[in-house]
Amino acid sequence: MADTAADLVRARDRLLGPRSAAAHRLPAAVLREALVDLHELWLTGHAARSGAGPGIALLAVGGLGRRELVPYADLDLVLVHDGRAPVAAVAERLWYPLWDAGVGLDHSVRTVGEALDIAAADPRTALGLLDARHLAGDAEIGERLASAAREQWRTGVRKRLPELAHSVRDRWSRAGEIAHRAEPDLKHGRGGLRDLGVLAALAHAQLIDRPGGEVADAHTLLLDTRTELRRVARRARDVLRPQDGDEIAALLGLTDRFALARALSGAGRTVAYALDVALRSTGAATPARRVLSALRRAPDRRPLDEGVVLHGTEVALARDADPAKDPGLLLRVAAAAARTGHPMAPGALTRLGESAPEPRAPWPAEVRQDLVALLGAGEGLTDVVEALDRTGLWARLFPEWGAVRDLPPRDAAHVWTVDRHLVQTTVDAARLVTSVARPDLLLLGALLHDLGKGRDRDHSVVGAALATSIGTRLGLPAPDVATLTAVVRHHLLLPHTATRRDIESETTVHRVVETLDGDPLLLDLLHALTEADSLATGPGVWTEWKARLVADLVARCRTAMAGGPLPGPAPLDPAQSALAETTARTGRPDVRMAPAESGTTVTFAARNLPGVLSRAAGVLALNSLEVHAATVSAHAGVAVGVFSVTPRFGSLPDPALLREQFGRAVSGSLPLAEKLAAKERDYGGRVGAVPEPRVLWFDHEAGGAEVVLELRATDRIGLLHSVADALERSGVDIRWARVATLGGAAVDSFCLPVDPAPGWRGAVEAAVLRASR
Known part of the structure; x- marks a missing residue:
């Protein structure tokens, strides 16, 4: 038995193992069981030695209570007492060793009455106590709290449903969805593990049936993914990033991160849909006064369209509607739900699923107009398509949809x-x-x-x-x-x-x-x-x-x-022309900044210099300015570079600073490459493998006298400087450049005059690829 919390941590870390041993790790479910056993071994023995005897009990709640402890999770513990036992000394001997060893704790020390009072006011505490499980000490007092908390939940849940629904939707608004997200939050997101806890709580109160096998499979996948994510990251993390996907997919027996993302999206949709139906069926989504009104009289049935009515707060079928004989009824129901923001009644979806025919080709004009009305409904379209897709009705309209369903980007x-x-x-x-x-x-x-x-x-x-x-x-x-x-x-x-x-x-x-x-x-x-x-x-x-x-x-x-x-x-505007003429007269490089329709225009001018683009791009990158477009032209014997820029963050730099740095870059006293490399290191650089850059050529620009080189590469600080410098060192005259940054990828285009020399393109391409790595 571990004698100290430090021993517990060392044993836990040995169980998790190093990342290099990924192929030999325990399956996720086995790991969770082992972690629970390891922590309980320490907790129960240490609680006994700390004096948790009559009148004091140690309970596990949350993930530990459900035996779903994931790596690096906090230990959710309640030390419950009868108000007479000397609990303070026991608590100190339990908590302090864990704190000193860096083990996360979500703990409390309460009497039965105090715990029930807090649960009555805080839904999260109430849900946690539903999973309460005795670990050590007085079993009777622990069972008294667990039983009372469950009974309190069952008898008071109806009054708490609106509050519960509000807290769920507030969490969704912060964390987003599991389904459809490129970086899902496995715990807090819509369709995630917290939602599964809400479903279990509603089932515990006997308001809904226990979720079926599809939801159970989704639960297993979400929990296994969260377990492996934390083991790979070696810290507490719940948001799955694409760069971790391949390793986690392999641990779960899936082919790659795209297969994992698709499986998680399907799991998230399953859980989210189940909870949506549960909240509607229990009345949790309906304000209390409307619930009371509904108890006094039957819900109104207000016509919305031919064969479609609003029944209470749901879009339903009219009593005389016949889906088998009305091919447009499905779309009219969907359009009415999208337009009004009210959900489609489960009964209506079931009837439509059983008897609504697939419209025969070619669709009648009125059915096609119903489809257009649905597509033009705006924000309400999202939930409607989700409901139709979950019930198989969307695929009845668009069989081609299956290839993109849950397809990750x-x-x-x-x-x-x-x-x-x-x-x-x-x-x-x-x-x-x-x-x-x-x-x-x-x-x-x-x-x-x-x-x-x-x-x-x-x-x-x-x-x-x-x-x-x-x-x-x-x-x-x-x-x-x-x-x-x-x-x-x-x-x-x-x-x-x-x-x-x-x-x-x-x-x-x-x-x-x-x-x-x-x-x-x-x-x-x-x-x-x-x-x-x-x-x-x-x-x-x-x-x-x-x-x-x-x-x-x-x-x-x-x-x-x-x-x-x-x-x-x-043409150059008068101010830019004046800048070029001043530079021609003085011989000193100069810089001008001016507001534009979107962003800022920065003009650089230098005499007898073929490298204006690379040096100017380097100076802009040093000052965290993102370049969107650039042109280089000659005026009065001066090279003029005009850049459209916006700040990556913060505000614009002082023009005097840009002028000073550009002058040093032209003279060679400012080592741009070294400065940019240091800046990239300061901002974290790039970790792990990145896609290989690619170069594409596009001919027939300016009647065939010019060609466009398009570079596709991972974006980094100073990329434009490096590539432009490589082109200039290859003796290429850059006419203009367009720079597009899409997420972490850059697509940069350079217009170059055609050079008929043999091997010219190959040499230029090789130089650009070297510079972009």
Whole structure:
């Protein structure tokens, strides 16, 4: 038996084992049992030696009480006493050794009455006492508290349901969802382990049945994943990051992090749906006064649509509705629920699931309009699609959905799984329907634009074929099917062109116009979809800078489609020209900062210098400024670099500091590479393996006289400086650069004059790849 808490910690750490022994670890469930036994061995023996005798009992609650102790978890303990026993000395001899050894404790010392009073006021304490389990001391007093706490919960739960529902939803708003999240919180998130505790508490009060096998399987997966996450991290952590996914997946017998993410998303949906149904069935989601009113009289049945009524607080079927004979009834029920924000009644979903037919192709026009009404409902669409998908009804409408259900994203910019991203894009598109002439095609395009993912081919090409099939099945006229197909096929055209090409070039504009067959309707649909898609991707993806670039590109394309003249490249403004002329006269490098429509424009000028781009980019990176676009031109014999920037955090630096640093960079007295490397180390650098950088070439710029080199690499401080320096050392004249940062990835494009020398591209590419690693 361990004599000290330090012995307990050493034994626990030996049990967890080093990370290098991952292949030889105990299964998660066995590890949890071993941890419980180890801690209880120490606690029970130490409690006995500390004098926990008559009138004092040590109880385990929470995870320890349920025998679900995960690595590095706090020990949830209650030292309960009868008010007469000398409990203070016992508590000191129990708690202090654990504190000194660094073992986490969530503890309390209370009489039975005190514990019950606190449980009556605090739902979390009440739920914890439902798992109370005797460890040591007076078994009678421990059982008295456990029995009284359970009885108090059962008899008082009805009054506590609104408070319980509020606390659950407040936790969801802070932690987000397990399902659909790229970085789920396994404990606190919606559909997580805390929700399973609420389900168990409702079942304990006999308000719902004990959850079935599907929920039990979800519980096991969530608990096993949390166990392995903490063992891998070697500390208390509940948020699963993608970089830990492969190792944890292997420990759980899954192929990779994507398989794990998909399994967790399904588990989270199962638990969340079960708790949603439980809260509605118990009346927990209904204000108390409405519950009392419902007890006095039957709920109202208010018509919402043909065959659809609002029954109390749920959307239900009218008494004479016949799902088997009404193919549009399912969509009208769903649209009414999305529009009003009221959930669909479980009974209605069951009847629809049993008898609602799949609409025959081609869909009747009125059924198609019901679908458009559902897609345009806004925020309410999310919960409705979730409910339909859980009951198999969504797949009845869109069999193609199975390939993206719970599919995790492949890049860090996305915060949702692919299926939730499609729904969220549709929600955001609903706010933009007045900006296009065909709102129905915008909403359908939003729902389908990434449907081709998960099939190991270009998702835009696969998605376009699916859009053709779906559009035909929906009964759209042939021209509309063609437009919908083009929307899906080209949904990345505008953002990629705006952020990676020179939109002031006539060649760029005409290429976009030709790709879209000169169709203004398609251009407007893609403009709105670009905004909705970016908003639904994640925070920081749709910026003012990106919105301005896309809008500028769309305006130029619209002018070209109308046959009007395109504006030429924007010349230097008078202030920039004056800066160049001053630099030519004095010979001193100079810097100017000026506010722009989005962000700030920083202009650098230096005489007879081919390396303005790399040196300026290095100075900007030193001052935590993110570059979005850059051009380099000559004026009055001076190289002028114009940069569009925003602060990564904080405020803009003093222009005098930029001027001083740029002057030193030009003279060579400022070692930019060393400074940037040190800055990267200070900010943590990069840990673990990163994807290999890639270079792509795009010809036919400026009539074939220029080429675009596109670099795709993991972003880091000073990346633009390193790559631009490599290009300049290769003797390349950089005309302009576009820089896009998506999560932790960078997509940087450089316009270069074509060099006919043999092997030129290979040498340049090799230099860029070396610089980007």
